[in-house]
Each structure stands twice: as structure tokens, then as C-alpha cells.
Amino acid sequence: MNKPATPPPEPAVSRFPVPRLEDMPEDIRARITAVQEKSGFIPNVFLVLAHRPDEFRAFFAYHDALMDKPGNLTKAEREMIVVATSNANQCQYCVIAHGAILRIRAKDALIADQVAVNYRKADITPRQKAMLDFAMKVSATAHEVGDADFTALSAHGFTEDDIWDIAGISAFFGLSNRMANVTSMRPNPEFYAMGR
Known part of the structure; x- marks a missing residue:
């Protein structure tokens, strides 16, 4: 009797460690939670960049300055x-x-x-x-x-x-x-x- 095929494991979202939401700094966790509430999921870019909190903050500050400004x-x-x-x-x-x-x-x-x-x-x-x-x-x-x-x-x-x-x-x-x-x-x- 054949065993049912085991589904392949979910691919990792990054080759670097991805912190758990509960282990992230409060400001980063709050931003990610707000995005999740608006979109219904957490875009992987937020999880991947949370590996380096200072760079996460700088990245999204510059992103927002470029992408959300009037003009x-x-x-x-x-x-x-x-x-x-x-x-x-x-x-x-x-x-x-x-x-x-x-x-x-x-x-x-x-x-x-x-x-x-x-x-x-x-x-x-x-x-x-x-x-x-x-x-x-x-x-x-x-x-x-x-x-x-x-x-x-x-x-x-x-x-x-x-x-x-x-x-x-x-x-x-x-x-x-x-x-x-x-x-x-x-x-x-x-x-x-x-x-x-």
C-alpha cells in the first residue's frame, strides 16, 4: 500500500533568520501589524528586513518619503x-x-x-x-x-x-x-x- 505523498515544505521567505513577530521591537511590530490589518497578510519584505531593525526603520522611512509624497x-x-x-x-x-x-x-x-x-x-x-x-x-x-x-x-x-x-x-x-x-x-x- 502506497503512502500518500508528503507535501513539500514551505520555502523559506529569506536565507537569513526571520524574527518572530513577538520578538520584534514594538515600533516595527506595530507597523507590521497595521500592514497586516490593511492588506490581510504580512508582505515578506517586512519580515525579512526586520532581521536588522535599524535598517528596517531607515529603509521604510526612505521608501515612504519617495512613494507616498504628493507631487x-x-x-x-x-x-x-x-x-x-x-x-x-x-x-x-x-x-x-x-x-x-x-x-x-x-x-x-x-x-x-x-x-x-x-x-x-x-x-x-x-x-x-x-x-x-x-x-x-x-x-x-x-x-x-x-x-x-x-x-x-x-x-x-x-x-x-x-x-x-x-x-x-x-x-x-x-x-x-x-x-x-x-x-x-x-x-x-x-x-x-x-x-x-
Whole structure:
């Protein structure tokens, strides 16, 4: 008589130790609990980065300053930058997680896949393509950024503050992408269906 197959173990969310929620500092635990209450689950990025509490606080402070601020870039456009550059950096976690957020913010079930695979063919505006061209340049060859890039972006109505935001988001997620890859951070299954 054959025994029923044992399901494979759940893959680890990180190759580094992940602290238990009850062992985390109070401020970090409170932030994670608030996210869990809002979304219904804890995104693995919070658990993985809680391994280093001071860096967790700095990371999310900078994340929030870039992603939640008012300005000429919409929240969906900010997520487009994350998805396009994260794909170029081969960051599975950020493409999946921020792709879900992009679908929700843009109210478009197709946009995240289009932007991740090839934003130049995506159903986005010429202004958004110029924004992503610059974000990709910052991500891959920032040393080549020059006055011509500012002129091109200005022609699409981007201000100096907008250009700083595009560059900041691209650069910040370069850090995030690399740490997600080094830690082997796994996307939560919930992200795959969000906004579809």
C-alpha cells in the first residue's frame, strides 16, 4: 500500500533568520501589524528586513518619503518605475509585489505585466515612457545622465523635483532589488492575484 505523498515544505521567505513577530521591537511590530490589518497578510519584505531593525526603520522611512509624497508623479507612475527597473534588475519579489500595487493603483489588470516585460510596448503615455526611459538609465547607467536627459523630461512637463523623484525611486529600488535577491526574498502568494 502506497503512502500518500508528503507535501513539500514551505520555502523559506529569506536565507537569513526571520524574527518572530513577538520578538520584534514594538515600533516595527506595530507597523507590521497595521500592514497586516490593511492588506490581510504580512508582505515578506517586512519580515525579512526586520532581521536588522535599524535598517528596517531607515529603509521604510526612505521608501515612504519617495512613494507616498504628493507631487506631479501619480502613485501608479511611481509603481511603474519600480516594476520596470525591478524587472531590469531581475528582482522577482519587487516585480510581483509592486506589480500588484501598480494594478490596483492604475485600476488596470494588464499594466503591470506590460510594464515589466517591455514598457516600450505597454499601453502607457509618451510622458510615462520618457519617465521610464530615464528611470532605466538611472538604474543601469547613471553615470551617463546629463543635460539632454533633463531637456527631454522637461519637454514632457517634468520639473526638477519630478526628475529627482524618478531618480530617487529608481536608485532606492536598486538597493531594494539587490537586497531582495541576496536574501532570496519570496513574493507572498497573495500578490499574484491582487488587482487582476
